[in-house]
Structure formats: structure tokens, C-alpha cells
Amino acid sequence: MKEIFQQYTGFIMLFGLGFFMACKHEIPVQPAPENPSNNNPVDTGQPCDPNTVYFQRDVLPILLSNCTMSGCHNATDREDGVVLDNYANVMATADVRPGNAGGSDLFEVLVEDDKDKRMPYGRNSLTEAQIQIIQTWINQGARNEICGTSTCDTASVTYSAVIKPLVQNNCSGCHNNSLASGGYNFSTHAGLVVAVNNGRLVGAVSHAAGFVPMPQGGKLTDCQVSQIKKWVNFGALNN
Incomplete structure (x- = not known):
């Protein structure tokens, strides 16, 4: 009788383990990206x-x-x-x-x-x-x-094609119609020119000493900074 009970108990344990493993495999696994554990691109x-x-x-x-x-x-x-x-x-x-x-x-x-x-x-x-x-x-x-690395185009830097989308993606979250952080609204050309004329735009994006570095928590690429400087040096036109 004891042997029969032991065999029955062993069967139940194996059945339970098999059932658990089967259920475990039913949980969907989300595919991981190629490099999920670090910030190195x-x-x-x-x-x-x-x-x-x-x-x-x-x-x-x-x-x-x-x-x-x-x-x-x-x-x-x-x-x-x-x-x-x-x-x-x-x-x-x-x-x-x-x-x-x-x-x-x-x-x-x-x-x-x-x-x-x-x-x-x-x-x-x-x-x-x-x-x-x-x-x-x-x-x-x-x-x-x-x-x-691709060639940085600073030959044809216009407000509409280069500066506006650059500013929209990197700065408009803090400098817009609803939230003009620091008193600056970059949603229009005129608003951006305010920061151009007082030197704060170039100083901030180039992380120069004495300026609050922008964008918040990041930095534009060397190419983007060069494009802004080129546009400013040529009069910050609304072109």
C-alpha cells in the first residue's frame, strides 16, 4: 500500500511540474532589441x-x-x-x-x-x-x-528647410505658445530672432561659458551648431 501511495504521489508531482512548465511557455515573450542593455548606439x-x-x-x-x-x-x-x-x-x-x-x-x-x-x-x-x-x-x-558620418551641409542653410525643423524638434517643447520658458517662444521666426539678437541662441546651443546649455538634457550635433551659426552670421533671414 505504501509503495502504491509513493508511486501515486510521484505521478502527481511529475504531472504538476509538467503542467507548470507548459503554462510557463504560454506566457508571450516580447522580442528584445539588438542592444537593450546599454546606451551605446x-x-x-x-x-x-x-x-x-x-x-x-x-x-x-x-x-x-x-x-x-x-x-x-x-x-x-x-x-x-x-x-x-x-x-x-x-x-x-x-x-x-x-x-x-x-x-x-x-x-x-x-x-x-x-x-x-x-x-x-x-x-x-x-x-x-x-x-x-x-x-x-x-x-x-x-x-x-x-x-x-556624412558631409555637413552649411552651404544652403535656410530657416524653412533647416533651422525651423531643427528648432521644432529640439527646442519647441520648452519654447512655444503655451510654455515660453525664459520668456522665449520659438514657434515663429520672429520669436527665434529675439534669442539671435541678444546672442543667447548661439551661446546656449554651443554650450558656451556663461550660458545655460540647451537643449535641456542634451546637445546638438557639431553640424547642427554650425548650421545655426551660419544662418545667424548671414542675418538670420526668414527664408
Whole structure:
């Protein structure tokens, strides 16, 4: 009788273990990006592809400008546990699902119809172009890639084609119609020229001594700083 009980008990234990393992495998596993554990971007060694969205160049400036100010998604305040100040934190806290923008919280909150849930909260929503950048980046795999160094074009720097989109992605989150941080509103050419004329624009973006470095939490590329300087030196025209 004892032997029968032991055999029965062993059967139950094996059955339970098999059942547990089967259930464990039923839990969906989210595919991880190629380099999920660090902030070091993967250099593809290839020229920049106009059809590819690069995190450091295209996505991070939008997040820094619109989402990491005081009280929001920075490393200090960590609103709702979400931090959007670098690649590793974005991937760890923002529920980004590579290849599936529609199922990623980072994208869903940008297109939310309910104003109480839409981000950035209590402020102007991102532009359609900015939302498209983030959507495309996620759908392309949410990778942390950089492209090969390309020639910096400072020969044809115009406000409409170069400066306006540069400022919109990197500065408009803090300097807009709703939030003119420091008294500066960069949503128009005239507003930007105010910072040009007093020297604060070039001083801030070049991180010169005596100026508050901008953008907040980041830095423009050397090429972008050169483009701004070129535009300023030629009269900061509305061209």
C-alpha cells in the first residue's frame, strides 16, 4: 500500500511540474532589441538612409524637448515610473514593443483622444511629423543605431528647410505658445530672432561659458551648431 501511495504521489508531482512548465511557455515573450542593455548606439558604418529613423538623431531630441522637463519623465521626477532621457531608459520604462508601434505605450499616448491621457500632458500635442518619426522608429525595430558620418551641409542653410525643423524638434517643447520658458517662444521666426539678437541662441546651443546649455538634457550635433551659426552670421533671414 505504501509503495502504491509513493508511486501515486510521484505521478502527481511529475504531472504538476509538467503542467507548470507548459503554462510557463504560454506566457508571450516580447522580442528584445539588438542592444537593450546599454546606451551605446550601434554604428552601421553606412551612410545615413533617408528612409531610416535613427534614435539619437531623430527620436531623442523630440523626447528631451517635450517630455523630460521638471515634473515629467526625467531621471529625477520619473512620472509614472517612465524616464525618457536616453535609449536604455526609454526601452526599460516606456513599454516600447519593437516592430509594433500600435501596441507600444510610447506611441499610444501621443495619439490618445482623451486629453487627460494624451502626452505631453497639459501642453500642445506633438506635430504629425514628430509623431510619425516615433511611429516609424518603433516599427523599424526601435534600434539604437547611428549612421556613418556624412558631409555637413552649411552651404544652403535656410530657416524653412533647416533651422525651423531643427528648432521644432529640439527646442519647441520648452519654447512655444503655451510654455515660453525664459520668456522665449520659438514657434515663429520672429520669436527665434529675439534669442539671435541678444546672442543667447548661439551661446546656449554651443554650450558656451556663461550660458545655460540647451537643449535641456542634451546637445546638438557639431553640424547642427554650425548650421545655426551660419544662418545667424548671414542675418538670420526668414527664408
